[in-house]
Amino acid sequence: MIIDIHGHYTTEPQQLLTFRDKQLAGLADAMRKPATTDLGITDDDLVKSVQPQLKYQRDRGSDLTIFSPRAAGMAHHVGTEETGIVWTRLSNDLIGRICRLLPDNFVGVGQLPQHPGKPIQNCIPELERIVNELGFVGVNLNPDPSGGHWSGPPLIDRYWYPIYEKLVELELPAMIHVTSSCNANFHYTGAHYINADTTAFMQLIQGNLFKDFPTLKFVIPHGGGAVPFHWGRYRGLAQEMKKPLLSEHLLKNVFFDTCVYHLPGIELMARVVPIDNILFASEMLGAVKGIDPETGHHYDDTKRYVDQVKSLSEGDRYKIFEGNARRVYPRLDRLLAKRGHPGKQQQKERV
Amino acid sequence: MIIDIHGHYTTEPQQLLTFRDKQLAGLADAMRKPATTDLGITDDDLVKSVQPQLKYQRDRGSDLTIFSPRAAGMAHHVGTEETGIVWTRLSNDLIGRICRLLPDNFVGVGQLPQHPGKPIQNCIPELERIVNELGFVGVNLNPDPSGGHWSGPPLIDRYWYPIYEKLVELELPAMIHVTSSCNANFHYTGAHYINADTTAFMQLIQGNLFKDFPTLKFVIPHGGGAVPFHWGRYRGLAQEMKKPLLSEHLLKNVFFDTCVYHLPGIELMARVVPIDNILFASEMLGAVKGIDPETGHHYDDTKRYVDQVKSLSEGDRYKIFEGNARRVYPRLDRLLAKRGHPGKQQQKERV
Numbered sequence: 138m139i140i141d142i143h144g145h146y147t148t149e150p151q152q153l154l155t156f157r158d159k160q161l162a163g164l165a166d167a168m169r170k171p172a173t174t175d176l177g178i179t180d181d182d183l184v185k186s187v188q189p190q191l192k193y194q195r196d197r198g199s200d201l202t203i204f205s206p207r208a209a210g211m212a213h214h215v216g217t218e219e220t221g222i223v224w225t226r227l228s229n230d231l232i233g234r235i236c237r238l239l240p241d242n243f244v245g246v247g248q249l250p251q252h253p254g255k256p257i258q259n260c261i262p263e264l265e266r267i268v269n270e271l272g273f274v275g276v277n278l279n280p281d282p283s284g285g286h287w288s289g290p291p292l293i294d295r296y297w298y299p300i301y302e303k304l305v306e307l308e309l310p311a312m313i314h315v316t317s318s319c320n321a322n323f324h325y326t327g328a329h330y331i332n333a334d335t336t337a338f339m340q341l342i343q344g345n346l347f348k349d350f351p352t353l354k355f356v357i358p359h360g361g362g363a364v365p366f367h368w369g370r371y372r373g374l375a376q377e378m379k380k381p382l383l384s385e386h387l388l389k390n391v392f393f394d395t396c397v398y399h400l401p402g403i404e405l406m407a408r409v410v411p412i413d414n415i416l417f418a419s420e421m422l423g424a425v426k427g428i429d430p431e432t433g434h435h436y437d438d439t440k441r442y443v444d445q446v447k448s449l450s451e452g453d454r455y456k457i458f459e460g461n462a463r464r465v466y467p468r469l470d471r472l473l474a475k476r477g478h479p480g481k482q483q484q485k486e487r488v
Numbered sequence: 489m490i491i492d493i494h495g496h497y498t499t500e501p502q503q504l505l506t507f508r509d510k511q512l513a514g515l516a517d518a519m520r521k522p523a524t525t526d527l528g529i530t531d532d533d534l535v536k537s538v539q540p541q542l543k544y545q546r547d548r549g550s551d552l553t554i555f556s557p558r559a560a561g562m563a564h565h566v567g568t569e570e571t572g573i574v575w576t577r578l579s580n581d582l583i584g585r586i587c588r589l590l591p592d593n594f595v596g597v598g599q600l601p602q603h604p605g606k607p608i609q610n611c612i613p614e615l616e617r618i619v620n621e622l623g624f625v626g627v628n629l630n631p632d633p634s635g636g637h638w639s640g641p642p643l644i645d646r647y648w649y650p651i652y653e654k655l656v657e658l659e660l661p662a663m664i665h666v667t668s669s670c671n672a673n674f675h676y677t678g679a680h681y682i683n684a685d686t687t688a689f690m691q692l693i694q695g696n697l698f699k700d701f702p703t704l705k706f707v708i709p710h711g712g713g714a715v716p717f718h719w720g721r722y723r724g725l726a727q728e729m730k731k732p733l734l735s736e737h738l739l740k741n742v743f744f745d746t747c748v749y750h751l752p753g754i755e756l757m758a759r760v761v762p763i764d765n766i767l768f769a770s771e772m773l774g775a776v777k778g779i780d781p782e783t784g785h786h787y788d789d790t791k792r793y794v795d796q797v798k799s800l801s802e803g804d805r806y807k808i809f810e811g812n813a814r815r816v817y818p819r820l821d822r823l824l825a826k827r828g829h830p831g832k833q834q835q836k837e838r839v
Contacts, residue, residue, distance in 0.1 A: 280673075286637070287673040294672075321645075322631075322638040327690035327725050331714045332683035339678035359721075363682045363714030369750030370710075373776035373787040374678050399720025405756045425724035436724040 138478055139440065140462040140469075141194075143312070143358055143394050143418030144202035144243075146232060148186045149210075152176040153231065157210075160220050174227060183235050191242060193421050197440050203466070204232055205246035205277055209325055211316040214284030218252040218259065225250040225263055233271035240476075244469055245273040246312065249300075251282040253289060257300045264300070268307050274468040275356075276304070278311040280337050285320030285329055292337055293344030301350050308467045310354035310392075313337045326424045334362025338391065342375050342383075347390045354390055354465050356416065359424075360397035360406055368409040384411070392465050394418035395439050395457070398425050403442035412453045416461045417443060455481055489829055490791065491813040491820075492545075494663070494709055494745050494769030495553035495594075497583060499537045500561075503527040504582065508561075511571050525578060534586050542593060544772050548791050554817070555583055556597035556628055560676055562667035565635030569603040569610065576601040576614055584622035591827075595820055596624040597663065600651075602633040604640060608651045615651070619658050625819040626707075627655070629662040631688050636671030636680055643688055644695030652701050659818045661705035661743075664688045677775040685713025689742065693726050693734075698741045705741055705816050707767065710775075711748035711757055719760040735762070743816055745769035746790050746808070749776050754793035763804045767812045768794060806832055 156171050163170030190202060206228035213221060229247045236245040247267035249260040267273040278300070281287050290296045292313070304311055315333040316325075323329040334357045347353060357364070364371060372383060380386045392414050397403050406415060419439045429436050443449070443457060463470035463480050470480065507522050514521030541553060557579035564572060580598045587596040598618035600611040618624040629651070632638050641647045643664070655662055666684040667676075674680040685708045698704060708715070715722055723734060731737045743765050748754050757766060770790045780787050794800070794808060814821035814831050821831065 287671055289673075291673050320638055322640075322642050322687055322691065324690045324694055324725075327693065327722065328683075328687040331686050331718060331721075332679075335682050335686075335714060336673055336679040339675045340673065342678065343675055360717065363686060363717060366711065366714060366717035366753050366756060367682060367748060369748070369753065369780060369787050370682075370776050371678065372782075373749055373778055373780065374675075376778050376781075377776065397718060397720070398724055399760070401756050401759050402717050402720065405717060405752050408752050409750070425721050425728065427724055427727050429720060429724065430727075431723075436720050 138201065138473070139199040139458045140201045140203065140417065141199045141419050141421070142203045142356065142416045142462050142466070143396055143420045144190065144204045145207045145420065146187075146204060146235070147207050147422045148189055149207065149231065150178050150182050150186055152178050153227065156227065157224060160224065161216055164216060164220065174223060176227070178231065180234070180238055183231065184238055187235060187239065187243070189422055191239075194242060197419075197438050199419070199440060201241070202243055203246050203275065203462070203469070204235065204243040206232055206248045208277065208314050209317040211248045211277070211279060212284065213251045213279055213282035213316055214253055214319055218250065218255050221252050222250040222263070229263070229267050229271060233267070233273070236272070244472065245271055246275040246277060247271070247273045248277050249279070251279050253283040257297055260300060261303050264303055264307070264309075268309060268468070274466045274472065275310050275312060277314045279315050280313050280333055281315050284316060285318035285323045291340040293340050293346050298349075301353050305350055305352050310356055310465050312356040312358055314358055330359055330424070331362045334359050335364060338362065338364045338371065341387055341391060342371060342380060343378065347387065354392065356392045356394060356465065358394045358396055358418070358420070360395065360402060361393040361410070365393070365406045365409050388414050392416055392461065395443060396420040396424070396437075397442075398436040398439070399429070400442045400445055403439065404446055407446045407449060412449070412456050413461060415457050416465065417458045489552065489824070490550040490809045491552045491554065491768065492550045492770050492772070493554045493707065493767045493813050493817070494747055494771045495541065495555045496558045496771065497538075497555060497586070498558050498773050499540055500558065500582065501529050501533050501537055503529050504578065507578065508575060511575065512567055515567055515571065525574060527578070529582070531585070531589055534582065535589055538586060538590065538594070540773055542590075545593060548770075548789050550770070550791060552592070553594055554597050554626065554813070554820070555586065555594040557583055557599045559628065559665050560668040562599045562628070562630060563635065564602045564630055564633035564667055565604055565670055569601065569606050572603050573601040573614070580614070580618050580622060584618070584624070587623070595823065596622055597626040597628060598622070598624045599628050600630070602630050604634040608648055611651060612654050615654055615658070619660060619819070625817045625823065626661050626663060628665045630666055631664050631684055632666050635667060636669035636674045642691040644691050644697050649700075652704050656701055656703055661707055661816050663707040663709055665709055681710055681775070682713045685710050686715060689713065689715045689722065690725075692738050692742060693722060693731060694729065698738065705743065707743045707745060707816065709745045709747055709769070709771070711746060711753060712744040712761070716744070716757045716760050739765050743767055743812065746794060747771040747775070747788075748793075749787040749790070750780070751793045751796055754790065755797055758797045758800060763800070763807050764812060766808050767816060768809045
């Protein structure tokens with residue numbers, strides 16, 4: 138089984154986008170507020186909207202996508218905490234419905250109603266809802282809800298501890314994923330996303346978070362930002378700070394996805410990052426659309442890159458495509474087992 | 489000749505650091521202001537202070553370091569514009585004296601008295617001084633003088649144009665280098681530096697700056713941040729924005745150094761970035777001190793990595809170690825020619 142752990146719902150029905158326009162317009166002019174949160178999106182609309190994703194799954198050879206709302210759509214810095222709560226529930230509900238309609242193709246991951254300056258505790262009701270009511274297996278956690286001003290505390294600050302406690306209790310991994318940027322310095326997919334990945338990893342080096350939460354698991358997307366390219370720098374900085382080796386300090390808890398859009402990048406990852414820490418993903422549909430003229434294939438067809446890495450054994454490939462995802466997302470593993478996909482025995486034993 | 493284009497003066501005499509303490513203390517209590525800018529640093533003090541750099545040059549086999557004040561010391565966000573001007577002059581003057589005392593080992597690059605919210609024009613007098621009086625061959629330009637809040641405009645904004653006009657007139661390349669961070673989210677060498685490199689490159693993709701300044705040259709340090717690792721992402725984003733190929737859009741004007749502290753990173757760079765755009769550098773002494781237990785060598789002994797890249801021809805090595813630096817820093821080229829180092833003819837012809 139090929140599990141793509143990073144897909145966003147970027148083909149939402151127009152009704153959802155229209156609702157958001159009205160909701161935000163309503164902040165300036167109450168007359169414009171949407172009258173209802175019943176968007177009139179039918180099951181047929183939803184199934185139709187994800188045909189592009191289903192086609193790519195077939196064409197590229199993946200089976201299951203871990204699916205969450207559009208990352209840039211979260212926009213925690215936009216509107217008020219109240220609009221964010223409504224928007225988050227609507228966005229998560231659509232993911233939940235798609236996963237019920239197409240359970241073999243999609244498993245859900247949610248967004249949270251984070252808001253700059255507000256306690257992270259306020260997100261716990263929605264976190265419990267997406268797990269207990271919607272059956273999601275993970276959540277996207279935004280390390281910078283200010284949208285590019287980075288005005289909140291780093292991930293190792295106790296500010297975040299209430300959500301970490303709940304994540305541990307629910308056995309839920311968090312993907313550390315920012316949203317759109319309202320800072321003109323940071324293009325969202327070209328700078329803000331990648332910087333956030335790099336920043337999060339360095340924050341985790343600086344702290345000792347996993348001493349307090351030994352079972353907490355984070356996925357850093359986009360190949361970990363700059364981290365694998367600067368693996369020597371990060372090993373050296375940890376050493377200078379008298380931290381344990383990265384394998385001890387972070388790598389039981391921190392994982393990277395393969396959203397790196399060329400073969401040399403994926404080869405570097407596979408060479409420096411332990412295979413146990415790499416999870417297959419494409420982020421389709423996409424951060425980077427279009428066809429690479431150098432290969433004739435889509436930039437984000439990342440399975441092709443992984444397939445081409447010669448140094449990987451069959452066991453390595455199993456880990457990257459399935460085994461690691463089932464270990465990092467225990468609720469996914471149990472869901473798949475219940476559906477008759479036991480996973481490889483050797484992998485199961487080490488869980 | 490092996491030219492290391494990125495070294496900072498991180499072994500400053502105590503007098504300089506004491507001056508800075510007093511200068512900043514003087515902002516709170518005028519009684520504490522330093523009485524004089526005559527720091528009493530002798531030529532012997534200066535020569536003694538750079539013995540570690542000279543030893544590394546000998547041990548590692550480099551000849552000449554392009555030398556600038558401590559990057560984190562610039563701290564444009566600290567104090568007032570007035571304290572910054574005095575601090576900048578003092579810092580640049582020490583570099584100038586070292587380069588006069590040890591002309592075979594060091595050539596100077598300056599810092600500017602940038603200050604958040606102040607016009608960049610205010611830096612022009614110091615820019616002219618470091619070239620015309622101190623003989624410097626380049627300058628460090630901070631894309632975020634707010635120190636991690638990124639409250640100013642991006643590099644493609646017309647805010648920066650007056651300094652670009654002067655850089656072109658003076659034939660001076662700028663290294664895009666931030667300073668220390670006053671944002672707890674960003675560790676300075678582990679996140680802020682690398683993020684700034686990535687951010688700058690993406691800003692340049694978004695704009696058309698080199699249409700307005702076809703001869704302007706930027707060096708993005710630390711291997712270009714995340715850029716080579718995500719080369720496919722950046723090619724794809726430029727394509728989506730209907731920009732020309734990177735080779736046309738940026739690569740006549742933007743160069744990367746080799747401050748990447750492990751062999752796989754340097755190999756990736758040499759594979760995806762055109763050799764004409766790679767300049768040898770180590771950033772010693774250093775962003776990352778210490779010895780890599782995996783190799784038994786210093787992390788920042790980057791010449792070893794370049795030496796080990798099998799795919800490089802002799803011509804490639806000449807470009808990385810000398811030729812590209814002489815092309816990007818024309819004042820350095822003329823200085824070396826005057827001193828009897830003509831550079832390779834084929835290289836000269838393409839300048």
